Amino acid sequence: MNGALHTIGLLPKSGKAGVSVPGLVPVSASEKLVRVDEQAALLQALGIGDIDYIFFRRFSDQRSSQVAAYVIDNSDERFNHEQLAEIHKKLWLNGSAPLLYVGWETRVDILSCARGPDFWQDTGTSRYQPAEQIEVAAQVSSALLQKQQRFSAFRLSDGSFWDNPENSHFADAEKAAHRRLINAVVETDQELDGKANPLLRRLLLLTVLIKYLDDRGVFPANWFAQFHRGATTFFDILQQGSPDELRELLGRLERKFNGDAFALPEDVQQLTTKSLRSFADLVEAKTLRSQRYLWEQFSFRYLPVEVLSHLYQRFAQSGVGAVFTPPFVAGLMLDYAMPYASLTGHERILDPTCGSGVFLVGAFRKLVHFWRSKNHWKQPDVPTLKAILKKSIFGVELQEEAAHLTIFNLALAICDALQPNVIWKDLRFEK
Known part of the structure; x- marks a missing residue:
């Protein structure tokens, strides 16, 4: 044939x-x-x-x-x-x-x-x-x-x-899948006036993150129903649940993964049922071509995790003096700095101005691929990934927001290297 x-x-x-x-x-x-x-x-x-x-x-x-x-x-x-x-x-x-x-x-x-x-x-x-x-x-x-x-x-x-x-x-490029999704979320943030309402911006980004985990099959069956009767998705919590139920859900995730990725700002107590419904209506109504809902069109099961990193980076670019390297430039530089043919698995990488972590994430991915190539291409477990991260990846950053972004992006890189059931069962981040 x-x-x-x-x-x-x-x-x-x-x-x-x-x-x-x-x-x-x-x-x-x-x-x-x-x-x-x-x-x-x-x-x-x-x-x-x-x-x-x-x-x-x-x-x-x-x-x-x-x-x-x-x-x-x-x-x-x-x-x-x-x-x-x-x-x-x-x-x-x-x-x-x-x-x-x-x-x-x-x-x-x-x-x-x-x-x-x-x-x-x-x-x-x-x-x-x-x-x-x-x-x-x-x-x-x-x-x-x-x-x-x-x-x-x-x-x-x-x-x-x-x-x-x-x-x-x-x-x-403007109409490709990743750019369309990022632009749609950014437009939603503008309608929410996210810059003046950090709570709503944070909730929007959490919506994207939880949908990514949900579409990858990370959550056990009927998990959302624990927080609101009949809920099958995070959107059901936003549309039908109470602010207390939302806070309970995010608190559970924060405790389970032992990280700040699911934390809400201190003014979360200001979130009312009315404001939660308004947020849900605006996010759910966001469409492409004015046809089907954005969230139904985009299955995050197939979207690469880098899209979430770029999205978080987009909201961090307003920092004074912040300079972010496009991923393709980082990839090209890493190819010359860390060619696969020269890797030993014992490298230590330091980025003294790591920004959103694009170089460190790329270096981490290369080291994970190298480890897999030396171990019959089997999936690494959580201890192996953490060991590579601790032993080989180092960064310095003056801007606190950018530093948090690097941590978040490295956490996503770990998730991307694991099977969904392993993420839920074994993954706990270190603060």
Whole structure:
């Protein structure tokens, strides 16, 4: 099987056993045959599910490979259009790859995961909507040949795909999933006048954090019903519960995880039932395209945890003298400072002006990936993650708000490395 994918170099022609395409790695590839940086991406794709291959753009220097595209070989039509639309939605939410190639027997579909949601419909269901299609024809015309070359593996591998103005519509950072979510929450904060109402801003950020944990399946069944009869989500507490029930819920989480992530400001006693309902109505009514509720559209199960870090960072940027490094810049610098080939697992990293912790979080993730590569890629447990953090990660920051942000982001990085049941059962932070 490989259908039409071989026409653009994303799979070898049928019958050519043992022939590989440089940069194309099966998601099921043996961990012994894959580079550490690429194995981390493969594990992420396995967690999402349904992906057959990742096409990596590789570099001649020490930079980590970039995920150029996900590839699904659907030449056996194991997925129908409805199923592919749901897969596209998951990949759009995750944002790890800008492109998805779906190969059929006689065509290749190219879908964008880096612009607005092509799959959303007014009915609330998802539709299969490729951005481009390449049909395989018995007679290859010059137009078809140009199209095949435009979307070929070669164009992905050398980065020239994105240099072509014809391909500019495949990406729109302002409409991509992560930016849309962050902008929507920031707009809600503005409507709440969060700068003048720190209690409401804090409650908004807690709403996002608890939804992240809930969508990942961290909370046991019927946990929210302990605080308000019939509640199944945090939104039910906001819409139907009392301020005392909300405080009890957050207090329980604060005691369980032994951290300040769920603490409310001292003026929490000012929260009334009326103000809680007004907050819930405003947050719940926030929509995209004025259709379905924002919170229903965005499953945090597939959104990377970095989105929460960026969101918290956005609200901390008003600090005097605060300077925050974009994550892609931090990633590039870490590739040169900590190339996987040079890691030993005994590194000690100090950021003397750590800000929101983007360098420290990136360094921690690299060390966790390195530990997994030396331990048959098994999931680290809580003591292992804490040991890496204590032994290797150090930071200095004058601004108290930014320092708290670093602590929060490192706590999220620990959560992201654990299975949901382990987070609930074993995780306790140290103050």
